[in-house]
């Protein structure tokens with residue numbers, strides 16, 4: 001098991017609980033584990049759903065809880081409320097909680113130990129890896145090598161081209177660049193107790209460690225430079241609570257379609273290494289836990305009585321994940337570029353009418369086509385915007401249906417991939433739009 005963060009530790013615990021001998025390695029030191037950024041938000045319900053002990057007030061990882069989040073239009077209107085309990089947690093301490101839980105289940109964790117390369121048996125099947133630790137290089141033989149090494153996907157990208165899981169590198173255009181400004185609020189009446197976001201600008205304001213502080217966040221494709229320009233664009237148009245700047249954190253998450261298959265002979269890919277973050281928010285922890293839970297069940301079953309987990313035996317991982325979550329995220333990935341290419345006024349109309357951005361109470365209400373036609377008739381949406389939006393929604397629906405029909409057996413996979421490629425080929429790339437927007441911003445200065 002490579003990578004001892006949210007995905008790797010959870011998966012390790014699930015496998016160890018089934019009686020397997022599990023060895024997890026991470027190149028980081030124990031003290032630095034999970035310290036890529038300070039504060040993480042996770043919906044409270046996920047802890048009971050995935051059987052992980054929930055952080056409570058007084059625990060080192062617990063900061064606070066908030067109960068709603070709001071999306072607002074480009075003109076800062078039409079708040080769309082979403083209600084659910086979200087825990088604000090210290091990321092480093094959360095990793096210690098997960099490591100403690102994984103050890104309790106029987107997993108062994110080896111820090112400051114790096115995965116170097118995969119090892120194959122005489123039949124060309126993955127049979128473990130070469131690692132480098134404080135005392136030099138050593139080999140580990142394993143029936144399953146799981147990759148939870150984050151966006152770099154150390155094991156997946158080192159597999160041969162046709163091993164059964166794509167070995168692409170998640171390059172700069174396929175990443176979502178997040179910049180978090182930690183600020184101290186000047187006015188005690190403006191405390192930030194829940195998250196508000198402005199999808200048009202890709203920005204949000206959220207609670208952080210201190211009750212008189214906030215995180216002013218922005219996340220955009222392409223580069224940190226572009227993300228910063230998006231924040232400047234936002235700050236010129238929407239007024240945020242008066243504040244003093246404290247410090248900045250920046251890091252990136254995957255933003256691209258995941259590999260078509262997550263499992264191969266003796267191999268599974270999990271978490272950010274599998275590119276399964278939510279395209280709407282960039283969040284990934286609980287979605288990663290879902291793939292871990294499915295993968296642990298299927299590999300756990302396939303490996304009973306000493307069996308080697310062959311691709312055919314663990315195939316249900318792919319279909320189960322697609323139906324539980326992958327199809328919905330694929331649809332969002334296809335729809336978003338069409339939904340965000342519009343003017344601020346058009347975005348405001350979309351919010352007013354609950355087009356794409358809906359309140360909890362508006363879910364499933366009204367007819368999308370009628371709302372769009374009304375917008376065109378009233379001059380609130382241009383024909384170009386309407387075409388892009390309608391095209392993206394149609395493409396998203398087709399992709400959703402295709403993923404829901406993920407083949408039950410590996411036999412149908414080749415044909416399924418061919419059709420998926422055609423469908424993705426008809427969608428817009430958000431990085432292309434970001435590039436165009438960035439060039440325009442540069443031209444304006």
Ligand SMILES: Cc1cc2nc3c(=O)[nH]c(=O)nc-3n(C[C@H](O)[C@H](O)[C@H](O)COP(=O)(O)OP(=O)(O)OC[C@H]3O[C@@H](n4cnc5c(N)ncnc54)[C@H](O)[C@@H]3O)c2cc1C
Nearest residue numbers: 003005006007026027041115149150154271272283284285
């Ligand atoms: C700024 C920012 C804020 C975010 N906020 C949230 C949030 O609030 N809520 C949420 O759900 N998601 C959030 N996300 C997304 C979330 O961080 C990721 O989806 C999640 O951390 C992925 O977990 P992971 O275990 O797959 O990978 P990672 O957390 O990236 O862990 C990978 C581990 O693998 C190790 N590793 C890498 N290569 C090797 C190697 N060769 N050998 C050994 N070890 C290796 C690394 O040291 C690391 O510890 C945020 C992302 C960013 C960038």
